Amino acid sequence: MNARATVLPVLTVLGMILALWYAAAVWMNATWVFDQAERAGATVTWAEVIPQTMSQDRPLLPPPHQVAAELWQGLFGQAITSKRSLVYHAYVTFKGTMMGFGLGIAFGVLLAMAIIRFRVMDMSVMPWAIISQTIPIVALAPMIITLSSQLGLQGRDLPKAIIAAYLSFFPVLVSMVKGLRSPDQMQLDLLRTYGAGEAATFLKLRLPASMPYFFASLKVAVAASLVGTIVGELPTGAIEGLGARMLIGSQFGEPLIMWASLFAAAILAGLLILVVGFLERAARKRMGVPA
Structure with missing residues (x-):
């Protein structure tokens, strides 16, 4: 029932x-x-x-059955090393997504720790972090790619990773700031009575308390990283990746290719969120927190 x-x-x-x-x-x-x-x-x-x-x-x-047929052909009807395989293009997009996701997590967590530790960081950096998210990523992506080229940063993965990190760091930052501040004053005072310093308070109280917020933000951040990577593939002239595949379908009047790539990206996003959920359950079990 x-x-x-x-x-x-x-x-x-x-x-x-x-x-x-x-x-x-x-x-x-x-x-x-x-x-x-x-x-x-x-x-x-x-x-x-x-x-x-x-x-x-x-x-x-395209009607659903045509999109499904094209998606099936792209996923299972080609060798995964073929440039027509959606598995191959998904792997290219996956690499950029993971690079940006890792950069976003690192930057978001470190910035959240600095904001919690130093009040001046909270007053000065946090408003700018919020303002940064009002800039349309479609307008910012070509600027990042051009600047990366001028600085001599070779390869197409790094500019895509920077764009992905730009979108993914903010949910991690906001959630970690909220999580690190979640312990109440009574809990903080109790640790002080035990003689715990700032490092011990952070490791034994603030960090464990922030884990639910952290993993919740990862589900948003990994999806944002994927979006950033796909957007980053559009203005680079790339011929590999799901974003490039969508652009090729649009430019050459092949809507089935564009729609199949779109659904492949949705499947990839769903799988990444499932992996994050699995890691969350494993971490909660490791910490002795009931699911």
């Missing part, structure tokens, strides 16, 4: 999405069918239009 109560709403929403998607595909792709019929001097009925909207080579909006 519980499983049915959980699965049924999900399937209902999924069915509604698919129905709306198919309806939109018929409506948008019918324009091409009517245009071809008009040029041929013929007339078509909706009974003839609907099948033709489901199998166009370059539809305005």
